[in-house]
Amino acid sequence: MATAKNAKSAKKSLDAIASALWSNPSDDNWKLLYNALKGSNAKYYKIFYESLKNKEDLTKSFARLYDSRLRPIARIPIIRRKGKGVEGATIYLKDLKNANIFD
């Protein structure tokens, strides 16, 4: 059972990884996020995006992560530049549940 201390420490770790992802959305950082989510209280994700008009707009897409009571706990990018194109990374959130339906 997660204690308050564990939850606080897990949140700090998630914040640090989220911050690292925004500055460097590398495969290694994504894997770090995936592993950190397993030990955290993150339960839901929700996707936000501006438009599909161009790659630049698409890279602004992000996912907000929520705990079991739908309190936001982190905000992470979900699309990154890869070469000339862009690549999505929602696969790293596969252990969470979608909250886009909670509108």
Add this chain to the structure above:
Amino acid sequence: MMEQNLDELEEKSIYIMREAQMKFKRLGALWSMGKDSTTMLAIARKAFMGKVPFPVIHIDNGIDFPETYKFREELAKRWHLDLVVAKSEIKPEISGFSCCGANKTIALKKLMKEMKLDALIVSIRRDEHAIRAKERYVSPRDKNFKWNYKNQPAELWDDYSSKIDNGGHVRVHPLLDWNEIDIWNYIKRERVPMNPLYFARNGYRYRSLGCTHCTVPIKSNAKSLDDIIKELKTTNVEERAGREQDKEKEYIMQRLRSLGYM
């Protein structure tokens, strides 16, 4: 009555898949982890004694729902699928619908060339969209993936054309005569595993699944298979109402399909 109908639909789908497996040297199947393509795989397992004897292809643009990825991995392992993931680059310079078409078609073209596939099973149904209603069970594509919807082969009785144009391929559509409620009745009867996003939470669910950017949930309280089936009997909302791509005009959909989009 419903059981007899499902049996007839299933028999025809099994027949078409077995014919395709026999006639084409290199057959593959598209799998989007949606209800139709997963049902197709369940039927394939019945057709081929518990196995799916052809590669199962997921065109992955990286922004599918996380639940979809999880479902993919779990079912691929459980059913020992020969899963091939074709990575596609998202091309959003054009609008949402065209993004999907261009994005997935380009990845598919590249993969089919690499795998030298000459036929592809696609789980479309006639009732999904007016343009899909024009399709045949076995539908040729030319070397540029183009679909000549004005000049399609006749399908008389159980005779399906397997002729492949030079450099082209053939699309096989075993679920063409099924409708949405048939699919759900079959899923219930055969206990086909399903993506959890189809079931309602907090008054919403996904009735049709696409990627995270192009799919919106619909209002629904259907939390179980029985609820979904009951809902479908009374709804007047189209199945693909939550898919942004289908809000484009029908002739655009036709044009894109003719260029190779699923």
